[in-house]
Amino acid sequence: MIFSSIRHAVEDVFRPGALKVLGLGVGLSVGLLVLVTVLFTWVVGAITPDHFTLPFTHYQIGFVNDVASLATIGLMLVLSIFLMIPVASAFTGLFLEDVAALVEEAHYPDLPQIRKFTLAETIADSLRFLGVVIVANLVAFTVYFFILPFAPLLFFGLNGYLLGREYFQMAAARRLRKEQVQALYLKHRWTVWMTGALMAVVLTIPVVNLVVPVLGAATFTHLYHRLTGQVPRPRVLSSL
Template sequence: MLSAASRAFGQIFEPPFRAILWKSLGFTLAVLLVIWIALQGLVAGFVELPYPWLETTLSILTGIGAIIGLGFLVAPVSALFAAFFQDDIAEIVERRDYPADPPGRAMPLGQSLLLTIKFTGVVVLGNLVALILLLVPGINVAAFFLVNGYLLGREFFEFAAMRFMSPAEARALRRARGGTVFLGGLVIAGVLAVPILNLVTPIFATIFMVHLYKGLATARA
């Protein structure tokens, strides 16, 4: 697993993935910026204070709070990103690193969007729970890793597997190798937890899980 993670990290900045990386960064930053502006606008529009210095203080505190909160939205935004570029990333990895294997097949766009919307909702809910648990000393960091480790591991592994098998078979394989997939999800969550570096999470996670799936498929065969 560590070998697959190291391999994935080394490939993120290689030429075939560079254009996708810029698209990923632009998409993620644009979505987070829109959310941040909307939150600032809500506060400015609905909260009136008698003194200008109070308004300035509130604006600063709101901005800091919004930035912290947006850190928890990187995972849902990564899930949205998956619908648009995941197949392109997986296809490059399969073609370059596993040329002797049968190529995977892209998921139909409608099915991909439906699954992504469903998963994004689950990730949002899970990260809201983790955000609330930040107020509980001792379990806040653990909650972040457990929630994202499970959800992101499940999402990205099943995607890699569904390029070669049916959704039901992919879920069955994920359950059968649940410990390995969860540990892989924790690796992804570790990348997600590092500011700035977390912006490459979707590309890293996709490459990593393709390698992990290929390793498990070889062992299974």
């Protein structure tokens, strides 16, 4: 069920009609990562002196600021592996409605109409989830140093839980009441967690991780419908 949902999601987000949504997702992800890198580089440049005098000598080493800035860019490229987790969480709600509509039109065309979330609701939910992800991972970072061999397991386990729960509940909330969403999540929480953990793993793969915000929305839309007993129809053509 999990891998079938992911396979269908990959087919959906890379079909011609969905490429504009995928392109928007990749563009926003790249833009946010670049913005964070530029800001971090600027801060490092502002606090780093232009030259450094060696102790007990009068010899000065120049270009310290430039070297620090270049090193910062390299560091941010490495940190982007971890930064994509909050990036994905920030954009989840923004893509979910469009992606879910594409998936449902192609595979579940006979579903009743839904109440669409307002922009204010979407932004509020995304900011709330982003805050939870940031706080949870900051707390986890303090633990990683004490359990180094098991740190990857904690990282993927924690973010798999966070991403899976949020993606699934947002997909389910489009068609179920709050109490129904919670009941369905509790019934299938291990399946949801494992799917979220796979998303967290992919988020650590540079370049590939840029498609995860959109891919995750499609995957959990499929997963929700499968868990409620619906089988996807063969893909139909869409004008979107």
